[in-house]
Amino acid sequence: MTDEQREEGSREDIAELSHDPWHQSSAVREYFGESYPRVERFALMLADQGVLRGLIGPREIGRLWERHILNSAAVAPFLREGTIVDVGSGAGLPGMVVAAMLPERRVVLVEPMERRTTWLYEAARECGIDNVTVVRGRAEEVRDVVEADAITARAVAPIDRLVKWCAPLLADGGEMALLKGRSAPEELERAKYVLRKFGLTGSVESAPTLPELEPTTVVRLRQGS
Template identity: 75%
Template structure:
């Protein structure tokens, strides 16, 4: 989830052309068969993201690194079953995940109407037909949504995410959260909440392509 500052950006700048990773063969190799769908989403995000308050104008030159590859890094940690992206916002990481894992059902949970409209539109325009958009907060949809894996990016601290999202998890469910460098500190602060939810945490450094900083992923798994 990302917020823009409302700055107007000329149409000629709303493109991936100025992104140094655009057209990089390593990106296509990393994404494999999913590359056409992911690229379509990246292009749409570059074109519409600032206008619709999803990303900031200064992020247009690094959509691939900051948003797409950062989101893609969580995929190896998603186990099996239904994936629920909480606070999906711009579709990061949810739509990237759905584009990369077309055989999996990905539920995008988002409370804001204008963002759910974007998610519906983006999924349709990019040929991502395994994404389901649900409007609401995590704590509001627990009766209708069950997750084998919950993911989230730039939504809240780990302790808050556990309180909100643990009720969505199946009996064997887990969480894979995109975090920053303070992840170990967040885990320490969340230890009592994790214990109550019967979850244990681990911090991972998830690499994508050479030259791009690894993404920090925190996995939360059921304890015995």
């Protein structure tokens, strides 16, 4: 692909974002408040480069705010105080959105693929999201350098596998808040033996954003009974 073709593709993707009914809407601006400029800049970067860099599919741009940005934002109220770790951060969802919303918190983005860590570095710099640390590796490989008060993940793996990989990263009293779909109760039930092994209890929570949108589902995992 030539530079001209890449540039043309980027222009088309940005134009597609304009068809998203939530892009630059007053409701979204009000929801994000002071963090909106950082979140919007990240959304624009993702629309501009996400497809070319294999971060999102081309059909996702026209629904970027609802399916990805607001969906990621829904987890923020469930993240306890302290260091937040986003495991398998990929495109920066939800970690980059959370970091933009909570600039006073340290957010660690754990991602094994080099091209995605490069993207995360660039996006954090260009969007002015300076409370982010990017760590390359899998969750099970970074236990000596990462400790989390709150762990989140989106579209990474089933709950039982996430717990095996991520529970050793939790500080005392730490929690996990995982973005999941409608099958979350069944997935949580299948993970009950793994949860017991790691001393975790789980619950399924409704995580609303805008009144017009269906709430996101968050699975909360806490230490102790």
